[in-house]
Amino acid sequence: MSRALVPVTIITLFIVALQLSILSSLRFEGVVVMLVWLWPFAMGLAGLTALGVWSAVVAGVFFDAHATTPFGLTALVGLILAYGASRLGKEGVGDLDSAAWWVTPVLAGAGGLGAPLLYAVLGFFTLHFSLWRGSTLDMMVVNAVAFFFLARPFGRLARFAGNVGARARR
């Protein structure tokens, strides 16, 4: 894990930069696709629990540093997604090679569907009661579709990042 930490952190920071620089302007139906959630989710599905948790925290914290929403909430949602996905990943459910081609995209789509809702619900615990008042349904649908299509490329990237550490160990 420690060897892969550097490449994973660098990729994560690039994804945060992509999220902030490009995706905040490139909206679909007014909704931003949250790659900062997809990336840790893909890491988790690749069975990389600790790296998934780490990338969720790095991506979430750096993203939250640029937003006016409750600090740490994006990180918390990413962390839950990464951990949940890693439970499936450990069982090989989301594995890109052994599972049917549609399993990873469908799981990611479900993650994209649930993530904005989870964010709004967790907002209650940080005393931000108005987060659900936005276009939560739009966010859920757009993120689910985007996660569905981006799941496999991100899965491959996650596996590549994890393998960098393994190769370095050998």
Added chain:
Amino acid sequence: MASDRTRRRTWTIGAFVTALVAILYISGGVVSGFRSAANLVVTPFSWTINAVARPIGHMFAGAVNYSDVVAQNQKLRYQLGQAQLRANEVWALERQLQQLTTELDVPYIGSLPTVSAQVTTLSPTNFAATVDISKGRDSGVLVGMPVIANGGLVGQVIATTPRGATVRLITDVNSSIGVTFGNAKVSLVISGRGVNNGLGATAVPLSTAIKPGTVLSTDGLRGGTFPPGIPVASVSNVSLTPGAATYDLKLRPLADLRNMMYLDVVLWEPST
């Protein structure tokens, strides 16, 4: 055994990070410092992404949309000509209005100084409607100041740095504005409903004579957060629940919040 160790390590990292985030969240001062530090870390990555992605994006956009750009240019020239004509007509009327409002001792947006700023960043998240602008405390921009642009009120400054500021748009779910219309006898509070959903008002008394197309402007009541007379939104839909004593309004912002390049900060502080 190895999996136990990994699990333990994961839980430890998770617990540590959660505690860290909780501490950072609770201590607000640390958060603002951390935000600045995080900006510094992410900036080189953003530069790299921008340097690579922007020219490619512009090339494709230019190639695909060339005829649209030409048509849009012609349309804008026509609109500019019209606007110049209207500006000349309005100039004389504004002078008259300023003289009258000075005599009545009523603040008017035309007489308040403004600072023009460029929109630098749109809100990166779906859960807040904000924009970052290029002027901050060094230019006299302070928290609470109203922001206007192309046709009406855009929002309010909620955070400042020496050379930048964050503006909460009127469509943000945390935004609420006191407004009035017509002869200014009735005041309403309208609130944001999210980036895509415009504005709304609930529990409006049935006695209020309001209909689709009515323009609402800030009421500037004592202790209000905006000066009076800034156009905010027009009524797009009036819905009445059968049997209810009030009705709900759906409102469309007058300013085009989706296409903002420049905006003006009104150098007016809310009374405390």
